[in-house]
Structures are given as C-alpha cells and as structure tokens.
Amino acid sequence: MTVADVLNDASAELHVDLETIIENYETLNAQSNAACAAVVKADAYGLGMEKIAPALFHHTECDTFFVANLVEAVKLRSILKDAKIYVFNGLFEDHVDTYLEQDITPILNDPNQIQFWNNKKQPCGIHFDTGINRLGFSDKHAEEFFNSKRNLNIDLVLSHFIQSEIPNHPSNEIQLDQFIRVRYQLPNAKASLCNSAGIYLGEDYHFDLLRPGIMLYGGNPGLPKRPDGITQAFEIKAKILQIRELEAGMSVGYNSLWTAPEKSRIAILNVGYADGTLKTSDRNSSVYIDGHIAKVVGKTSMDMIAIDITDAKFDKVTVNNFVEILGSNITLEMVAENSTLGHYELMTGIGRRYNKIYNLRA
Amino acid sequence: MTVADVLNDASAELHVDLETIIENYETLNAQSNAACAAVVKADAYGLGMEKIAPALFHHTECDTFFVANLVEAVKLRSILKDAKIYVFNGLFEDHVDTYLEQDITPILNDPNQIQFWNNKKQPCGIHFDTGINRLGFSDKHAEEFFNSKRNLNIDLVLSHFIQSEIPNHPSNEIQLDQFIRVRYQLPNAKASLCNSAGIYLGEDYHFDLLRPGIMLYGGNPGLPKRPDGITQAFEIKAKILQIRELEAGMSVGYNSLWTAPEKSRIAILNVGYADGTLKTSDRNSSVYIDGHIAKVVGKTSMDMIAIDITDAKFDKVTVNNFVEILGSNITLEMVAENSTLGHYELMTGIGRRYNKIYNLRA
Numbered sequence: 001m002t003v004a005d006v007l008n009d010a011s012a013e014l015h016v017d018l019e020t021i022i023e024n025y026e027t028l029n030a031q032s033n034a035a036c037a038a039v040v041k042a043d044a045y046g047l048g049m050e051k052i053a054p055a056l057f058h059h060t061e062c063d064t065f066f067v068a069n070l071v072e073a074v075k076l077r078s079i080l081k082d083a084k085i086y087v088f089n090g091l092f093e094d095h096v097d098t099y100l101e102q103d104i105t106p107i108l109n110d111p112n113q114i115q116f117w118n119n120k121k122q123p124c125g126i127h128f129d130t131g132i133n134r135l136g137f138s139d140k141h142a143e144e145f146f147n148s149k150r151n152l153n154i155d156l157v158l159s160h161f162i163q164s165e166i167p168n169h170p171s172n173e174i175q176l177d178q179f180i181r182v183r184y185q186l187p188n189a190k191a192s193l194c195n196s197a198g199i200y201l202g203e204d205y206h207f208d209l210l211r212p213g214i215m216l217y218g219g220n221p222g223l224p225k226r227p228d229g230i231t232q233a234f235e236i237k238a239k240i241l242q243i244r245e246l247e248a249g250m251s252v253g254y255n256s257l258w259t260a261p262e263k264s265r266i267a268i269l270n271v272g273y274a275d276g277t278l279k280t281s282d283r284n285s286s287v288y289i290d291g292h293i294a295k296v297v298g299k300t301s302m303d304m305i306a307i308d309i310t311d312a313k314f315d316k317v318t319v320n321n322f323v324e325i326l327g328s329n330i331t332l333e334m335v336a337e338n339s340t341l342g343h344y345e346l347m348t349g350i351g352r353r354y355n356k357i358y359n360l361r362a
Numbered sequence: 363m364t365v366a367d368v369l370n371d372a373s374a375e376l377h378v379d380l381e382t383i384i385e386n387y388e389t390l391n392a393q394s395n396a397a398c399a400a401v402v403k404a405d406a407y408g409l410g411m412e413k414i415a416p417a418l419f420h421h422t423e424c425d426t427f428f429v430a431n432l433v434e435a436v437k438l439r440s441i442l443k444d445a446k447i448y449v450f451n452g453l454f455e456d457h458v459d460t461y462l463e464q465d466i467t468p469i470l471n472d473p474n475q476i477q478f479w480n481n482k483k484q485p486c487g488i489h490f491d492t493g494i495n496r497l498g499f500s501d502k503h504a505e506e507f508f509n510s511k512r513n514l515n516i517d518l519v520l521s522h523f524i525q526s527e528i529p530n531h532p533s534n535e536i537q538l539d540q541f542i543r544v545r546y547q548l549p550n551a552k553a554s555l556c557n558s559a560g561i562y563l564g565e566d567y568h569f570d571l572l573r574p575g576i577m578l579y580g581g582n583p584g585l586p587k588r589p590d591g592i593t594q595a596f597e598i599k600a601k602i603l604q605i606r607e608l609e610a611g612m613s614v615g616y617n618s619l620w621t622a623p624e625k626s627r628i629a630i631l632n633v634g635y636a637d638g639t640l641k642t643s644d645r646n647s648s649v650y651i652d653g654h655i656a657k658v659v660g661k662t663s664m665d666m667i668a669i670d671i672t673d674a675k676f677d678k679v680t681v682n683n684f685v686e687i688l689g690s691n692i693t694l695e696m697v698a699e700n701s702t703l704g705h706y707e708l709m710t711g712i713g714r715r716y717n718k719i720y721n722l723r724a
Contacts, residue, residue: 001456003464006432011454042636042664043714068665069632070368071715089632089665090603092373092682094363102365110604112681133614134630134666135604163617171618241452242471242497252495255525256533268496270431270451274404274710302404302706303430303451304496319474320454340702344664348636349711352405353433 011239012271013322014354016047018055019361020233024216025060027229031199032206037064039195039213041072041088046276046350047217047234050079051358056216057083059360066211070095073104086125086156090135091116107158109135111144118151125156126189128182130175132162146185154189156209157182164198165222172201183207197221219332219343226333235327236354238269238287240319241304252306253298264310267294269323272303275351285338288329290317373601374633375684376716378409380417381723382595386578387422389591393561394568399426401557401575403434403450408638408712409579409596412441413720418578419445421722428573432457435466448487448518452497453478469520471497473506480513487518488551490544492537494524508547516551518571519544526560527584534563545569559583581694581705588695597689598716600631600649602681603666614668615660626672629656631685634665637713647700650691652679 029036044052049072056062057080064084067073073087090109091099093116099106100122107125108114117124126145129136136159137145159179162171176193183191191207196215198205200223214221218232244266246252251259252266260266269287285296287307294307294314309317324330332343339346391398406414411434418424419442426446429435435449452471453461455478461468462484469487470476479486488507491498498521499507521541524533538555545553553569558577560567562585576583580594606628608614613621614628622628631649647658649669656669656676671679686692694705701708 001460003436003460006436006457006460011431046636068636069373069715074365074368095368098363098365098368129606131613131618132616133606133608133612133628133660134663134668138606140607162613162615244491244495244500245502246495250495251493251524253524254494266495273707274408274430276711298495301496302407302710306496345635348664348713349638351710352714353431 008355012275012354013237013357014047014234014350015237015327015357015359016051016234017359018051018059018233019359020218020231021052021216022055022059024218024230024233025056025062025212027227028196028199028210028212028215029061030229032203032210034194034206034208034210035064035190036062036210036212037066037084037086037192038062038216039066039211040076041066041068041213042348043072045214045217045219045344046348048356048358049076051356052216053080053083055358055360064209064211066213070098070104074098074102077102077104088127088135090127096120105155107156110137111141114145114150114152121153123153123155125158126154126186128157128159128179130159130178131171132160134160136160142182154186156192157186157189158192158211161193161195161198164195164201167201167223172198172205176205195221197223200227214344214347217347219347221344222342232328232332236271236275236325236350237322237327238271238305238325240267240317240321240323241270242268243309243317243319244268251298253301255299257299258297258306262310264308265314266297267307267309267317267323269305269307269325270303271325272301272305274302275353276346276349285335286330288324288327289321290314293329294323370717374637374716375599375719376409376596376712377599377689377719377721378413378596379721380413380421380595381721382580382593383414383578384417384421386580386592386595387418387424387574389589390558390561390572390574390577391423392591394565394572396556396568396570396572397426397552398424398572398574399428399446399448399554400424400578401428401573402438403428403430403575404710405434407576407579407581407706408710410718410720411438413718414578415442415445417720417722426571428575432460432466436460436464439464439466450489450497452489458482467517469518472499473503476507476512476514483515485515485517487520488516488548490519490521490541492521492540493533494522496522498522504544516548518554519548519551520554520573523555523557523560526557526563529563529585534560534567538567557583559585562589576706576709579709581709583706584704594690594694598633598637598687598712599684599689600633600667600687602629602679602683602685603632604630605671605679605681606630613660615663617661619661620659620668624672626670627676628659629669629671629679629685631667631669631687632665633687634663634667636664637715638708638711647697648692650686650689651683652676655691656685
C-alpha cells in the first residue's frame with residue numbers, strides 16, 4: 001500500500017449515499033408545489049458540503065442553497081458557479097464587497113444590515129422574526145422597515161419556526177399568521193418558512209420555497225417517526241484493531257466501568273469520542289457485526305471502543321473486520337436514545353478522521 | 363475585505379497559545395529526569411497538530427511524538443522530518459511498507475503484529491497490557507512472546523493506566539508492579555508508562571519516557587485541581603451577530619426554553635453545537651464580555667447561541683463585539699461542570715469552522 005493509499009485508509013469510514021440524499025430531496029420536494037432548496041450549512045450537517053451540494057444541483061431540481069456564514073458560501077461558490085446561495089447569519093459591513101463579487105445573496109436580519117446593502121442592484125433576502133428571537137427583524141423594526149424609504153432588490157422573505165417538529169403546537173399557527181402579514185407587504189419576493197419538519201405541517205405553510213436540512217440526510221428533527229421516503233443517508237464503520245480473551249473478573253477501559261462476568265471475548269475498534277458519534281453514548285450502546293448486534297462495553301476512549309463478542313454467533317469475527325457503528329442496523333434513533341444528544345448534534349459532531357466515501361450511481 | 367481575507371474571517375476564533383503549550387511541556391518535563399514526549403493524536407486534541415508539534419519540536423527538548431493511527435503519523439512526518447513518531451493503534455500488515463518508507467515506528471499490540479515486523483532492522487515499540495484491556499499484549503501473550511524466538515529491534519516498552527487521575531487508587535500500584543516485571547525482560551528498550559496524570563504519581567512511575575497529552579494543552583485529566591504551571595492554552599471567541607430588545611414574556615430559541623422575565627436585551631453569537639464546545643451545555647452556561655460574565659439563554663442552535671446582556675454593566679456591548687466562549691474567564695472546568703462531557707471530549711469536539719489563530723513569540 002502506498003503512502004497515498006494509506007492517507008485514504010484511515011480504517012474508520014464515513015459512507016455517504018448521495019443517491020439516498022437525492023431520493024430524500026425528491027420526497028421532500030414532492031410534498032408541495034413550492035420549490036425546494038437545500039440547507040448545507042455546517043459542512044452539510046457534518047457529511048460534506050463539497051460532494052452533497054453538487055449531487056443535488058446536478059441530479060435534482062435544486063438550484064438554491066442556504067449556508068450559515070460567508071466562509072461557507074465562498075466555499076460553495078467555488079464548487080457551484082451557477083447556484084443561488086443565501087447566507088443566514090446576516091451581513092457584516094466589511095463583507096459587502098465579497099458578497100457582490102461572488103454573487104452570494106445575504107439575508108438581512110436588522111436595520112443596520114439594510115444600510116449596508118441599500119442601493120445595491122443585487123438581490124437580498126430579509127429575515128423577519130416570528131417568535132424564535134434569534135436572528136431577523138423584530139416586529140418593531142419590521143414596522144419601521146415597511147414605513148421607511150429603501151432601495152432594495154428583495155427576492156426572498158423568510159422566517160424560522162420555534163418548534164415545527166410538534167405539529168399541533170399552537171406556536172406554529174401563530175408564527176404562520178405573523179409570517180403571512182409580513183409576506184403580503186413584499187409580494188414580489190419569494191416567501192420561505194419551512195424547514196424539514198415544517199414541510200409536514202401542510203400546504204398552508206409551504207409558500208414559495210422549502211428549505212429542508214436534516215431530512216435531506218435522513219435525520220429526524222424530532223417527529224414521532226421519520227416520514228416515509230426519508231432514509232438515513234450515511235453510515236459509519238470502524239475496524240477491529242485487536243481481539244482479546246478475558247477471564248471472568250477482568251475489566252475493560254478507563255475506570256474499569258465494565259467487568260467480564262465470565263470468560264469473554266472483546267474486540268477493540270478504532271473509533272472513539274474524538275470521532276464524534278459516540279460522545280455521551282457509552283451506556284447501553286451497540287454496534288452491528290456479521291449479522292448481529294454486539295454491545296459496547298466500558299468507557300469510550302478518545303480513539304477506541306470495546307465490544308463484547310463472547311457469544312458463539314460472533315465466532316467468525318476476526319481482526320480487520322469492519323463493524324457498523326451507525327447505519328441501517330444501528331440507526332440514528334438508536335444512538336440518540338442512548339445519548340443526551342439528538343440527531344442534529346450527533347451528525348454535526350461526526351469527527352474529522354474518517355475516510356469519507358461517497359456513493360453515486362453513474 | 364478580499365475573498366482570501368473572508369476565508370480567514372469565519373468570525374468565530376480558536377486561539378491557541380503555543381507559548382503556553384511550550385510552558386506546559388516544560389512544567390511536565392521538569393517533574394522527572396525521564397525524557398518527555400508529546401501525544402498529538404486526534405489533531406493534537408482538537409487544537410491543530412500541524413502547528414503544535416513543530417512548536418514543541420523546535421522550542422523544547424521534545425523530539426518524540428505519539429499519534430493514534432498511521433494517517434496521523436504520515437501527516438506528522440510531512441511536517442517534521444526528524445522527529446521520532448510512534449503509532450498507538452497497532453500494525454496492519456498492508457501498512458508495513460509505509461511505516462518503513464516513512465520511518466514511522468509502530469507499536470505492536472499482539473502476536474500477529476510481531477509476525478508483520480519480525481526481521482525488520484527498524485525499531486518498534488511493544489505495548490504490554492497491565493489491566494485496561496484495550497490494546498497491548500495480554501499476560502498470556504507476553505509470556506509466549508518472551509519464550510519465543512524473535513528478531514526485533516525493540517526501542518520502547520509501554521503500558522497504559524486505567525485511572526492515574528485517582529492517585530491513591532490501588533490499580534496504579536498493581537499496574538506499576540506488572541509493568542516493572544515486563545520492563546525488566548527488555549532492558550535495552552526505553553520504558554514508558556506515564557500519561558499526564560501518571561506523571562504526578564511520582565518518580566517510581568516515570569521510567570525513561572513520559573508521554574503527556576491533555577496537560578500539554580492545559581486540560582485536566584480529572585485531578586482535583588490543575589497542577590501549578592499547567593495553564594489552559596486556548597480560547598474560543600465568538601462574534602455578536604445581532605442584539606435584540608425583548609418584552610417580558612417573549613421567549614428565545616427552539617422550544618422556547620427561556621422566557622424573558624422582564625424587558626431584556628439579548629445578543630446572538632455565531633457559535634453553536636456544530637462548533638462543538640457547547641454540546642450538552644445549554645443549562646447554566648456562561649460567556650465573558652466586556653469584563654463581565656453573561657448567561658447563555660435558550661437552547662443552543664446549530665450555528666448560534668443567545669446571551670442575556672440586559673444588565674447595565676453590558677451597556678457598551680454592541681454588534682461585532684467578540685465574546686469569550688472558553689478561555690481564562692470561562693475555563694474548561696466551568697464548561698465541563700455544566701456539561702455531561704469532560705475536558706477531553708470538550709477539546710476533541712471543537713468544531714471545524716473556527717478561524718484558527720496561533721500565537722508564538724519570535
């Protein structure tokens with residue numbers, strides 16, 4: 001194996017199925033007559049914007065992307081010359097030139113930012129807050145804005161849900177009513193309210209542009225179940241570094257948190273909390289190997305975990321075998337259940353050391 | 363600001379003080395007559411191996427580094443041509459050529475790995491397990507090893523503590539005794555037992571080579587207090603994106619977890635759980651701005667948090683101000699106390715979006 005091969009052989013693998021991301025996009029897009037964009041901030045929720053954004057752009061109707069900050073937008077522009085790119089985090093005065101030069105569309109969040117973009121021909125979005133009270137124009141600033149003179153090419157009006165993953169929560173309708181009021185004052189701009197969960201609130205909420213994030217990748221924003229047609233688009237595999245035979249009473253890992261109740265066979269895998277997915281998950285967590293679930297035992301280390309492969313069903317398991325840490329058998333749901341973290345945090349916490357493998361049929 | 367400037371202006375900053383890392387190294391090195399190596403796996407615990415390893419190599423006596431896997435080792439070799447580099451995770455057969463070509467020293471963890479390296483002139487390390495039962499030769503394999511014919515140039519014998527951060531735990535002495543027994547059978551190899559906390563167990567434990575990790579960076583492996591001369595070597599700063607005035611009863615963030623008890627002033631910062639340090643920390647956590655502690659309010663978002671700057675002492679705080687998320691005022695200890703995570707996990711969970719700034723006096 002050459003050095004170049006070694007650099008692509010970190011032995012722990014993040015597989016991202018671009019076909020599944022495309023299918024998830026199609027599922028979301030089919031929920032509505034509205035257009036459908038893609039949120040690819042935070043490196044496409046930890047899975048790799050560089051591969052995912054072009055797959056969506058070239059293989060679906062998706063031509064519009066949302067990122068968090070200008071750095072992400074500039075990186076995306078270098079990959080997709082013709083995509084529409086919006087930046088959520090708002091406009092800093094000293095970034096104006098770069099927005100213009102790179103044809104990136106800022107989303108303006110308060111009156112100061114209006115000043116920085118006034119009299120530009122290039123489009124901008126406006127974010128009106130409807131209750132989450134993070135970014136976006138407050139009611140008071142919105143009123144001032146509508147009563148003020150301005151010269152802006154506004155092509156998008158948006159707001160953000162507080163808890164769209166709880167379909168019957170009264171806040172959804174309250175936010176909808178408030179969004180309708182601002183949206184009607186800017187009838188020439190497209191309107192966008194729906195994140196992933198919002199899409200499933202129904203047609204009244206769809207307006208002109210959907211902007212799902214987590215469901216593109218097959219994560220669940222907190223709905224009772226993942227909707228039909230939304231499939232987890234990634235898996236993580238680790239490699240067995242070593243297999244040990246333990247006598248009853250011998251313990252495994254830092255602080256001896258697990259002790260072998262009988263003669264046991266333990267495999268050591270090359271992923272740990274530095275690889276992200278296992279943080280806070282060293283109780284009752286499991287992996288999948290050779291057709292069976294195996295239990296993680298002992299405390300998660302920085303670079304390793306241990307699994308119990310004592311049972312006869314694991315007799316064929318050997319060093320170098322790959323083990324599913326997260327995938328179709330060890331789902332995000334299962335990992336989240338054993339963690340204090342949700343799907344969003346588990347995904348954006350995926351570490352840097354994986355060999356990333358992207359699948360796209362020709 | 364040019365595009366190149368923007369790419370270095372992610373607006374959230376990770377400052378790493380290389381001088382402090384050098385001072386921490388000197389503190390650790392001064393605890394013993396043994397030589398002192400540096401553990402720089404997992405990208406130097408999240409802070410950047412590429413800058414930290416050369417700073418130690420060129421400005422201290424440190425000439426030996428430990429990493430987790432061969433990918434990390436090859437990257438380190440490309441930066442430091444003359445350093446001694448050991449790989450903890452053991453030897454895969456198809457990696458042997460790269461180890462030889464790149465002059466990287468494998469640590470052999472079981473009998474199979476001995477076969478892959480036998481008859482090589484180049485040195486290797488051997489890891490003997492003394493109770494943690496992760497990697498390394500078991501007692502049985504060690505006995506077979508000592509009774510077998512072999513042709514190896516062993517330059518390091520090592521083992522790993524179960525709980526060196528608990529100085530009076532009986533396991534430390536048990537491991538020490540066991541390590542002494544194997545170590546005496548390979549008298550020509552250097553012996554290494556001590557991680558950061560192990561160094562503070564005293565001279566009996568030091569042998570020939572210390573190999574601290576977390577304390578180099580100023581983290582605490584779990585000792586009751588950080589030892590004198592060990593200082594947190596990094597800080598994280600975020601920028602204020604927007605400031606909002608709230609009426610009493612208005613809530614902030616997803617699921618409205620915080621509601622303003624009175625007329626309030628809230629600042630929105632550009633770090634969130636995708637940036638890693640705040641995971642699981644949205645209860646009772648704090649930041650430091652303009653000489654004062656401010657409380658984080660509401661649920662942590664992927665790219666944002668909100669802080670309460672209602673009090674008159676924050677009157678001068680404005681948009682674009684930088685806020686200390688982690689540093690000399692908001693210490694790792696404080697963050698860990700509000701988190702389910704420890705120093706190790708908080709550090710290796712630091713996200714990818716920061717503008718990384720390294721300080722080293724000329």
